[in-house]
Amino acid sequence: MFRKRLLWFILARVVVVSLFLVSTIVLRVRGTGPLSGQALDSITAILVASYGFSILSLLILRFAKKFGILLTYAQIIWDILFVTGILLYTGGIASPFSFLYLLAITSASVLLARREAFYTASLCAIIYGGIVDLQYYGQLVSLGLGPLVAQSYGTNYIFFTLFINFLAYFLTALLTGHLAEKARQSETELEKRAFDYEGLERLNSTIVSNLTSGLLTVNSAGRIRVFNRYAETLTGITQEDAYDRDLYDIFPGFRSLGGDPLNVRRGEFEYLPNNGRKLIIGFNSVLLGVTEGGRAGALINFQDLTQIKRMAENLKRADRLAVIGELSARMAHEIRNPLAAISGSVQLISQGNGIPEADRQLLAIVLRETDRLNGLITDFLAYARPNQPAKGSVNLYALVAEIASLLVPDRRFGAARIVNGVDSDFTLPIDSDQFRQVLLNLLVNAAEAMSGSGAIVIDADRIDEIRSGGEKRSVYRITVADDGCGMDQKTVSQIFEPFYTTKASGTGLGLATVYRIVEAHGGRITVESTEGKGTLFTIYIPVQGND
Known part of the structure; x- marks a missing residue:
């Protein structure tokens, strides 16, 4: 932020100097005005030197960052010298440019602090007072500032001019210093808040990325925005590929819910990822902020319920099997013993002589059915009491x-x-x-x-x-x-x-x-x-x- 302010300050000086240079060129071309040719030459030299100083400052700001504070003090000192030069070659006390010291004071308050602004105001007051005093006593004749002009204004006018300028310098330092302090405090608070927001954003991204369930957000048009790591792993689609795709493209199962999925708060649907294993996805959604059109985006939290559903089915089946296994253990001998007795008795009877053919057929049916019933019991016991696999x-x-x-x-x-x-x-x-x-x-x-x-x-x-x-x-x-x-x-x-x-x-x-x-x-x-x-x-x- 400090470097940015300094950059804008240097660029602003270039603009001001450019305006002075244009006005100087106009005066030189027209050959009119109170300034002599020597004064115009001197002012032009000052303006060109200011251009050079500004370019040098930009280069130092760009390549020598550690000299930032020294460069700032150099800018204030140069501006004071620049304004002093303009005053010396535009009439001294008669110059209309004494207000330019106010720009230097303002710059000191903005770039540095209130204390430096008062120092600058004091320095400007001393320099301006010195110019007026030296001109009044004829010490600046070599620069074209004769004493007659200053003495013609009279002592009262000179003191009044000095008072007005000094008051303006110190009031400017006071006001701009106060405003600059407030502005810096506001910037500091904004930076702190910005840092807090960045921390919150990083925390939010970390939480969203490491959730043990899927999380995605869609806008009012049903286009995906956030797509967390769980969702990427489940679908095999990255956040970049999922961004701005229609929700139906990623999860076609939402169509089976009927109506607008943004208005369905919770439910389940089937999902078939690229690996071909059908999954059961459970979800719940929360509406986000309502837009101008009356629709809203949504935050959708989802999870693979396939294993949970399977476990529930397995528990139910295990309960049934436990009952079946207990009954089978008690009934096996109770059923097989009578079956063996029946089968043996029928075989003995069928071996006897004098049994009519019709009765022999009936006995064969009994034997066949007892064998079938015995096989059914064998299959049942194999199911109810399976052996551990020998892999x-x-x-x-x-x-x-x-x-x-x-x-x-x-x-x-x-x-x-x-x-x-x-x-x-x-x-x-x-x-x-x-x-x-x-x-x-x-x-x-x-x-x-x-x-x-x-x-x-x-x-x-x-x-x-x-x-x-x-x-x-x-x-x-x-x-x-x-x-x-x-x-x-x-x-x-x-x-x-x-x-x-x-x-x-x-x-x-x-x-x-x-x-x-x-x-x-x-x-x-x-x-x-x-x-x-x-x-x-x-x-x-x-x-x-x-x-």
Whole structure:
């Protein structure tokens, strides 16, 4: 701020000097006025010297910053000398330019302080008084200032002139010094406030950047302005790329809320980032200042609720499974013992002679149904009390190829094709026997959905996914896709529930067992399905070393 004031002061002097130079040139060209040619030459030399001093001052201000205070004092002294020279060559006491000392005094108060302004006023008074006194007694004849002019004014006029000028000098120092002090105080307060604002802005930026939830602001037109670090990590879009984009471009799920998203205070929507993992985003919004048009921008806080929702579903399912497991442990022997007795008795009866053929067929039905019931209990116990997986490095391509060869004679597959899209060297840490059961159940389920014709594609890769906290983790992704009849959303929401089935002869434990095995591996399974277009099962298994 000080350097800026000094710069403007030097530039202002250049303007004043330029005006004097123009008037001097006009007087010289016209050859009129009270000034002699020698006086005009001297004034011109003073003006040129002032130009040179100003240019030198600008260079020092630009390249030698440490001389700022000394340069300021030099400006005040030069201005006093400049005005003194003008007075000496324009008539001394008769010169109309004695008021120019007021500019030097004002400059001292603005550039320095009130005390320096009074010092300058005193110096100007001494110099001006000295000029008048020396001229009166004939000591300035060599400069063209004869005593006759001063003596012609009379002693009273001279004292009055000195009094008026001295009073003006000191009043100017008093007033400009006071105003300059007030101005400097105001500048200091403004600078302090500016520093406070900068600190608050840095604090605000730090808080916004490090929030553990997403934060964005949109203007009244729905254009994004702020886009914090969590939002960048979640979407894979930087603040620079998101700025001024429409909210719908980044989060299309807002369209499903209906109406203007700026007027929706809270809600949830689905979001599909670039990594392909569908997320559930919860948000709440607060309106910002209302604009002239009556609309307002909004601040939107959002967070990935996918894991929280999944945990809630898992807790509900775990509660149900705990009850089922407890009941299964108590009922297993109670059911199997009578079944074994019934099966054994029926077998003994059927081996006897003289049993009519119709009765023998009925006994065969009883045996078949007891075997089916025993198998159902076995599947149920396998689901309710799963073994801990014995993980090992398994080549998934070879495992899929083995299962596909086993299913070739299965009549349920008919013309269905199993496409093994897994890389031949793709391995992952799983229990080979348990995952064989997983893939068998998914493939059979897909074949039955396609009525024996179509393609079942199995693929796998390794990806980085974004978790709810914004951190990344690596997972193995296994997909099983068919182009069968698909499912409605109600069926999709219940597909992994035990004993839920849409098949006439199904037990409802196949996909429930798949879910339990994947869960025991620390992974998760999702399903996406559209009626008439097919179904996609996706299994995520964490890479070892990741949470």
